[in-house]
Amino acid sequence: MSIQEFDGNYTGLLVPDSRPEVYAPYRASQNVLSKDQIKQAVENPDRTPARARYPKTWRRSQGRRGSCAGYAGALALGIARFNAGLPYIPLSGEFLYALCNDGRDAGSQLLCGMQKMQTIGICKEELVPHEEYRFNRISEKAKADAENQKGFECYRVDDESELASGLVLGFVGDVADDASRNWKRLDENGVSGYSQGRGNHAVACVDVRVRNSKLEFDIWNSWGSRFGQEGCTWNTWDSHLSTPNRYHAFYLIRAASGGEKPPEIRQ
Numbered sequence: 146m147s148i149q150e151f152d153g154n155y156t157g158l159l160v161p162d163s164r165p166e167v168y169a170p171y172r173a174s175q176n177v178l179s180k181d182q183i184k185q186a187v188e189n190p191d192r193t194p195a196r197a198r199y200p201k202t203w204r205r206s207q208g209r210r211g212s213c214a215g216y217a218g219a220l221a222l223g224i225a226r227f228n229a230g231l232p233y234i235p236l237s238g239e240f241l242y243a244l245c246n247d248g249r250d251a252g253s254q255l256l257c258g259m260q261k262m263q264t265i266g267i268c269k270e271e272l273v274p275h276e277e278y279r280f281n282r283i284s285e286k287a288k289a290d291a292e293n294q295k296g297f298e299c300y301r302v303d304d305e306s307e308l309a310s311g312l313v314l315g316f317v318g319d320v321a322d323d324a325s326r327n328w329k330r331l332d333e334n335g336v337s338g339y340s341q342g343r344g345n346h347a348v349a350c351v352d353v354r355v356r357n358s359k360l361e362f363d364i365w366n367s368w369g370s371r372f373g374q375e376g377c378t379w380n381t382w383d384s385h386l387s388t389p390n391r392y393h394a395f396y397l398i399r400a401a402s403g404g405e406k407p408p409e410i411r412q
Contacts (some may be wrong), residue, residue, distance in 0.1 A: 146209035147252045149324070154368040156324050156346040157211020157242075157252040164398055165394040167257045171300040171307040178310040184355045186313045193350035195363050196377065199224060203375035206369035207238060208276045211252040212349035214319075215242025216367035218258035219267050221317040221349045222296045224399040228315055235270040236294055238367065240287060243273075250278045255319055255347055259299050259396045263286065266291035266402070298400035301377040307381035307396065309353045309360050316397035318350035321389035322380065323366065336356070336361065336379045344389025354379070362386070 149156045162351035170178070178186070186192065205225065207216045216238030227233040245253035245263040261267075272287035300316075302308045308318055321344030322328065333355065353362035361379040370376045380386060386395075 146347070148250070151324060151326055154324070154329070154372065155207060155209055155211060155213070156369070157207075157213045158345050158347045160331065160343050160392050161251040161254055163393055166301075167256070168173070168259070168299060168301045168394070170303050171311055171397055172303070173236050175300060176310060176314060177306050178313060180306075180360070183309050183313055183353065183360065185373050187354055194354070197228070199338070199351065200374060203233070203235070203374050204239065204365055205367055207367040210242070210250050210276050210278055211246075212238050212242035212278065213367055214245065214253045214255055214258045215239060215347045217260055217319045219270070219345040220365060220367075221319050221398055222262050222267055222294065222401060223412060224317045224349070224351060225296060225328070225398050226294065226403070228317070228399070231288065231400050231401065233405055234294065236267040237270045238272040238288070239273045239275065239277050240268045240283060240291065243278055247276060248279055248281065255321060255393050255396065258319065258347075259394075259398075262296040262398075263299060266288060266293065266295040267295065275395055289319045295402040296398045296400070297402070299396050299398045301395055302390070302395035305360060305387075308350065308362065311397040311399075312350065312353045312362075318385055318395065318397050318401040320348060320350045320362075320364075320395045322346050322385055323389060323392040328385075329331045330380055331373050334379065335374050335377075337364075337373070337385060339386060340383075399408045
C-alpha cells in the first residue's frame with residue numbers, strides 16, 4: 146500500500162515485506178498489567194484522561210502528503226517530552242517523514258520513524274514548511290535542531306495487553322490503522338467503524354479506557370480537527386489494530402532527551 150486519499154484526507158503508511166522484529170518487545174523488560182489492573186488505573190478518580198491532559202491544539206493535519214508516520218511519530222515524541230517534565234514543543238512531522246521517504250512523497254514505514262527519532266531526532270515544527278517532504282530542501286538549522294529532541298526507551302508492541310499497559314504506565318504509542326471511509330464514521334461512543342485491513346495509516350495512540358469490559362484506545366489522527374471527535378477516535382484491538390499489528394511493528398516511547406521518564410504506577 147502507498148498513499149491513499151479518502152475525501153481529501155491522505156494516508157501514506159507503507160506495509161513492510163515482513164513484520165519487523167527488531168527492537169525488544171515491551172514485555173521483555175516492562176511491566177505487563179492484567180485487565181483488572183488496567184481498569185483500576187484508568188478509573189482512578191485522580192487520573193486525568195489524555196483528552197483533558199493534552200490540549201486539542203496539539204493535533205495536526207498532514208495535508209496532501211503521505212506523511213502520516215512522520216506526524217504520528219512527531220506527536221508521540223512531543224507528548225513523551227511533555228510527560229517527562231519538559232515544555233511541550235510542536236515537532237515537525239515533515240522532518241521525520243523526509244528522513245524516511247527516500248526523497249519521494251511515496252509514504253514511509255513505522256519502523257523508520259522509531260529508528261530516526263532515536264538516532265537523529267525531530268526538529269521544531271516551525272523550522273520546516275508544511276508539506277515539505279524532501280530532506281535536501283530542509284535547512285541546516287532544522288537539521289541541527291533535531292539533535293535537541295530525541296526519543297528513547299522505545300519498545301515494540303506485540304499484543305493488546307502490552308499497548309494498554311504501556312499507556313497506563315506513561316508511554317505513548319505509534320500504531321497502524323486501516324483508514325477507510327467506514328473508519329472515518331464514528332458511532333455514538335466515538336468508536337470508528339470496522340475496517341480491518343493490513344494498515345495504511347499511522348496514528349498516535351495516547352490513552353486507553355475500559356467500556357463494556359473491553360479496552361478501547363484513544364487514537365489521535367493527523368487529518369485536522371474535522372475528523373472524528375475534533376481529530377480523535379476510539380479503536381479496539383480486535384476490530385481495528387490486531388490485523389495491522391501482524392504487518393507493522395507498533396511501538397511505545399516514554400523517555401526523551403532532556404527529560405526524565407515519569408514514575409511507574411505501582412500495583
